[in-house]
Amino acid sequence: MAEPRGDAYKKSPQSDGAKREQGVSRAILAALIAALGPVSFGYCIGYSSSALEDLQNADYSSVVRLSADQGSWFSSLITVGAIFGSPLAGWAIDKLGRKSTIMLCVVPFVLGWLLIGFAQNLAMLYSGRVISGLACGVISVTAPVYISETAPPRLRGTLGTFNQMGIVSGILFSFITGHALNWYWCAIIGTGFPTCLLILMIFMPETVCWLLARGKEKRAYMTAWWLRGPNADVEKEIMEIKDSLENKERMSIKEFAKPSLLRPFAISLALHFFQQSTGINAVMFYCATIFQKAGFQNKSTMVPILIGIIQVVAAALSVIMISHAGRRFLLIVGGVGMSISLFSLGSYFYISENSLSKNSTVTYYDFSWVAVTSVAVYIVAFGMTWGPCAWLIMSEIFPVKARGIASGNATLFNWTCAFTITKTFPFFINTLTAAGTFWLYGSQAIMAVFFVYVCVPETEGKSLEKIQMLFEGKGKKERDSIELPIRETYSNEIVQNVRVGRAILATFIAALGPLSFGYCMGYSSSALEDLVHQSSSASATGLTDGQGSWFSSLVTIGAIFGSPVGGWAIDKFGRKSTIMLCVVPFVLGWLLISFAQNIPMLYSGRIITGMGCGAVSLAVPCDQHLISPYNIIAASHIKVMRIKSARGTKVARLADASDSKTPDN
Secondary structure, three states: OOOOOOOHHHOOOOOOOOOOHHHHHHHHHHHHHHOHHHHHHHHHHHHHHHHHHHHOOOOOOOOOOOOHHHHHHHHHHHHHHHHHHHHHHHHHHHHOOHHHHHHHOHHHHHHHHHHHHOOOOHHHHHHHHHHHHHHHHHHHHHHHHHHHHHOOHHHHHHHHOHHHHHHHHHHHHHHHHHHHOOHHHHHHHOOHHHHHHHHHHOOOOOOHHHHHHOOOHHHHHHHHHHHHOOOOOHHHHHHHHHHHHOOOOOOOHHHHHOHHHHHHHHHHHHHHHHHHHOOHHHHHHHHHHHHHHOOOHHHHHHHHHHHHHHHHHHHHHHHHHHHHHOHHHHHHHHHHHHHHHHHHHHHHHHHHHHHHHOOOOOOHHHHHHHHHHHHHHHHHHHHHOHHHHHHHHHHHHOOOOOHHHHHHHHHHHHHHHHHHHHHHHHHHHHHHHHHHHHHHHHHHHHHHHHHHHHHOOOOOOOOHHHHHHHHHOOOOOOOOOOOOOOOOOOOHHHHHOOOHHHHHHHHHHHOHHHHHHHHHHHHHHHHHHHHOOOOOOOOOOOOOHHHHHHHHHHHHHHHHHHHHHHHHHHHHOOHHHHHHHOHHHHHHHHHHHHOOOOHHHHHHHHHHHHHHHHHHHHHHHHHHHHHOOHHHHHHHHHHHHHHHHHHHHHHHHHHHHHHHHOOOO
């Protein structure tokens, strides 16, 4: 294609009538491909957990054998490599470009995995972890910046969560492969994600910000048309970027003393500090032990996979939440949730250890449901809020010229904190006890909430250039209140032109909520035949008639609390988001019930699923009322609610009937 002459490149390359959705889909595609980098990053993080089971197992035939201390270094050396990779990335994304830096990450990723997969001695294992850690440090800087700069402002929050989603997906995949394969085959498989990243990134563009910073205006315009679509106002976007680049051609150490850079740099450092000091790595490290003490010894090999699934679900929910609730709101709510769960986890260890020391009849086992619930809530709270938001805000608040060096140093600080927290965790356990350690992490979460409330501005809905103006004092100087961003409203014409077939489809999909509701209602009838009469030898928990009555009715107690929460949520987050958020209490409740080792876990599971029932019983009729054409509203939301609720009850009974016909082994 011939390059446009003169100012022709500033005009839309396509004819009128082309759809803007094409540009949106391309921005999403670019974010998804770039997210393969964080997937590779997550795979490296999760690999050590399963690999050490083989490398430290005396009964397993392996060329290399690790002691406990060597295994600790094998796990943590990836952070050492990342500490060196982060500042290197800060230099590379400014000098070589965002796209080129991502592609260059493939080299240390593949080299590191090959050294590990074909390791014949300890030095090769250590070298492989350091080199792959180098790539992790680079990609943890570059991927968020690339996604942020290629995303349109209205989608930047949603697409920014792809970074965290990629990390936890990589961790989950490493747990699954580690459960099925030995350590060296898992390492060979690890080369697959970076290889795919290299091939696919060839077809993706460089970011407009970097192209303009390098004076490549024609390529910047063509890239903007490709990413935003032919009907987008790319002229305005490019002019804003060019204005932010004026008089900022040189970056020196003195620039960090200016408020326009010092304040966002300090905010980014603080967010990374609190992200790590709330103990995410420590909780993940201690997770298997907590579950084993909770009575899951026979299922300990599945614990990492269960945790990985919870992380992925939380990251997926953050994709919905982050553009509806705003960054500040999520950070504050997440900090509160993490502090409550960490204090609860610390209290579990305190009560259990003191009871055991006094020869009490109370044991770890009696409070196991507290530990399991606390860990699950903590992982969900972190994964939906502090996990993605700290990286997303870092990619938004720095000036274009300083984005590389500032992001690199902030990420260096993050990895340094991660290494420090991981290595000091055993020391804290020995000196402060487990209870004191988790209380310390909970206190950090409270401090994080206060910091966000006082110092962190809301960046949702603002262009990168407007965010920069806020720190320079040229824009509206404010500390945004904790309120949700105003969403676009659509004209009545869109609603009036919706086809009836699509409305019916949406109604039936939403009615899967009442189906889940009905399944909860019908479950107790069949479950009590096993739990009360102990007809099933597989039942680990027996109930009296009185306890069985509570087991049946506690779902309504949960619904009493879930209904007002659902009413608040549908106004704040929207009908669709509320229905999707109901998945959390439903899944968490069913997991507590299915893995229950005592009565409190059964009761907790019923209350939590009841909260999901209460919320969905309110949100689904509201959603159907708004999306259905007026002449079928009544029929859709009344009949479908009744049919699906009844069908859910029937499904629960059929499941029990089929189980009862299965011959015992």
